[in-house]
Amino acid sequence: MTKIGLEIHGYLNTREKLFCKCKAMHGKKHIKPNTSICPICTSQPGAKPMLPNKESTDMVIQTSLILGCKINEKLIWQRKHYDWPDLPKGYQNTISGSYAMPVGKNGKFLGIKITECHIEEDPASWNPKTGEIDYNKSGSPLIEIVTEPDFKDSEQVIEWLKQLKATLSYIKSIDKTSGIKADINISTTGKRIEIKNINSLKNIKSAIEYEIKRQKKEIPKMQETRMFDENKEITIKMRTKEETEDYRFITEPDLPIIKIERLRVDKLEGNLPETPHEKLRKLIKKHKIEKQHAEILTKKLEIVEFFEKVIKKIKPKLAIHWITIELLRVLNYTKKEMEEVNIDPYHFIELMDLVDAGKITELKAKEILNEFIPKSFSPKKRVQKHSKISKADIIEIYVKQAIKENTKAAEDYKSGKNESLNFLIGQVMRITDKRADFKTVRKVLEKILK
Numbered sequence: 512m513t514k515i516g517l518e519i520h521g522y523l524n525t526r527e528k529l530f531c532k533c534k535a536m537h538g539k540k541h542i543k544p545n546t547s548i549c550p551i552c553t554s555q556p557g558a559k560p561m562l563p564n565k566e567s568t569d570m571v572i573q574t575s576l577i578l579g580c581k582i583n584e585k586l587i588w589q590r591k592h593y594d595w596p597d598l599p600k601g602y603q604n605t606i607s608g609s610y611a612m613p614v615g616k617n618g619k620f621l622g623i624k625i626t627e628c629h630i631e632e633d634p635a636s637w638n639p640k641t642g643e644i645d646y647n648k649s650g651s652p653l654i655e656i657v658t659e660p661d662f663k664d665s666e667q668v669i670e671w672l673k674q675l676k677a678t679l680s681y682i683k684s685i686d687k688t689s690g691i692k693a694d695i696n697i698s699t700t701g702k703r704i705e706i707k708n709i710n711s712l713k714n715i716k717s718a719i720e721y722e723i724k725r726q727k728k729e730i731p732k733m734q735e736t737r738m739f740d741e742n743k744e745i746t747i748k749m750r751t752k753e754e755t756e757d758y759r760f761i762t763e764p765d766l767p768i769i770k771i772e773r774l775r776v777d778k779l780e781g782n783l784p785e786t787p788h789e790k791l792r793k794l795i796k797k798h799k800i801e802k803q804h805a806e807i808l809t810k811k812l813e814i815v816e817f818f819e820k821v822i823k824k825i826k827p828k829l830a831i832h833w834i835t836i837e838l839l840r841v842l843n844y845t846k847k848e849m850e851e852v853n854i855d856p857y858h859f860i861e862l863m864d865l866v867d868a869g870k871i872t873e874l875k876a877k878e879i880l881n882e883f884i885p886k887s888f889s890p891k892k893r894v895q896k897h898s899k900i901s902k903a904d905i906i907e908i909y910v911k912q913a914i915k916e917n918t919k920a921a922e923d924y925k926s927g928k929n930e931s932l933n934f935l936i937g938q939v940m941r942i943t944d945k946r947a948d949f950k951t952v953r954k955v956l957e958k959i960l961k
């Protein structure tokens with residue numbers, strides 16, 4: 512029977528690195544090498560780590576909670592030793608390892624058991640061809656999520672990873688721009704095989720499918736670590752279990768044991784948003800939204816939260832159309848994410864009310880929605896500005912103004928020059944920006960000049 516387990520790695524979406532105050536740079540493109548560094552993240556002699564950045568610990572706790580894990584009370588940092596040019600201090604600080612307690616353990620997410628979640632620092636990047644080392648990413652916080660071997664095939668893995676990504680995007684704990692990487696372990700009939708460091712859903716799928724087929728032909732007799740060659744779409748042997756490196760884990764003497772107070776965990780738990788799965792269920796059950804629409808809405812937290820605000824005031828059916836089709840169209844066209852623009856739900860509700868009451872055409876509403884980017888405004892005020900003026904008492908004000916500004920034309924009309932009336936009507940239309948009702952203007956003028 513095929514059993515597949517995952518170790519998923521991603522960058523935590525923090526502003527700063529894990530043990531110093533340098534800006535976290537992972538995922539940012541075209542940054543000059545070695546511009547976000549300090550003695551700590553370049554491992555200068557004598558430099559000791561600062562306490563781990565609170566934002567990172569909070570994010571890994573929240574991620575663990577959303578995956579149903581129990582949170583450990585203590586974080587004990589370890590040194591994982593290895594020698595590589597990207598790691599001049601000779602060890603990586605991590606919560607994983609032989610004696611480690613993970614941040615969270617024994618969770619379950621959409622039917623798959625979570626073994627543990629932990630956190631570690633990223634090494635620098637090393638170019639083996641030139642020997643150059645860039646420390647910009649050195650010390651960035653990484654999260655690792657380890658599952659039990661509960662998956663049966665590649666499709667189940669991919670579907671689950673998609674859900675995981677969508678869920679974690681709700682709490683914004685993982686940096687989207689750098690994506691996730693995974694180590695995959697697969698056993699079919701023989702020993703367990705691990706495939707290291709695969710970086711996209713497409714490659715994860717290909718690697719699993721290739722490996723399952725391969726293991727049918729050559730049953731693994733020994734535990735083995737392999738890598739995936741994405742050009743040839745095959746896995747290649749790296750080492751067997753016997754050759755596995757000994758990382759000589761020890762507890763980090765430069766960092767204290769970090770105690771995680773129950774109150775802190777409760778507070779973080781209280782602030783968790785509903786997961787996409789919970790939101791989807793609520794939309795279908797409580798608001799009677801069709802599944803296909805609910806799925807579109809729940810893809811992004813900002814969109815579904817916007818929808819939830821809007822349907823407090825307007826019919827869900829109208830909101831679905833205007834959000835899943837029109838709003839997403841405008842965002843897509845302007846290449847903006849919902850969180851990058853400033854659309855007030857009350858302005859959107861006003862717009863929907865105007866369409867629903869037939870006060871503006873759908874075409875006009877679309878035009879206004881286009882103008883909502885990057886910042887919305889009250890469409891009611893906008894529409895009023897363009898609406899017709901037909902009340903005689905209001906028109907009278909403009910008529911008096913026109914007469915005052917054109918006394919000669921008024922006198923001419925009084926002395927029998929009828930065409931002067933048309934001139935005066937034209938003046939009222941000019942003053943009111945063509946919004947006054949023509950017939951009423953004529954009547955009011957005739958009355959006043961009688």
Ligand SMILES: [Zn+2]
Binds near residue numbers: 532550551553
């Ligand atoms: Zn630094």
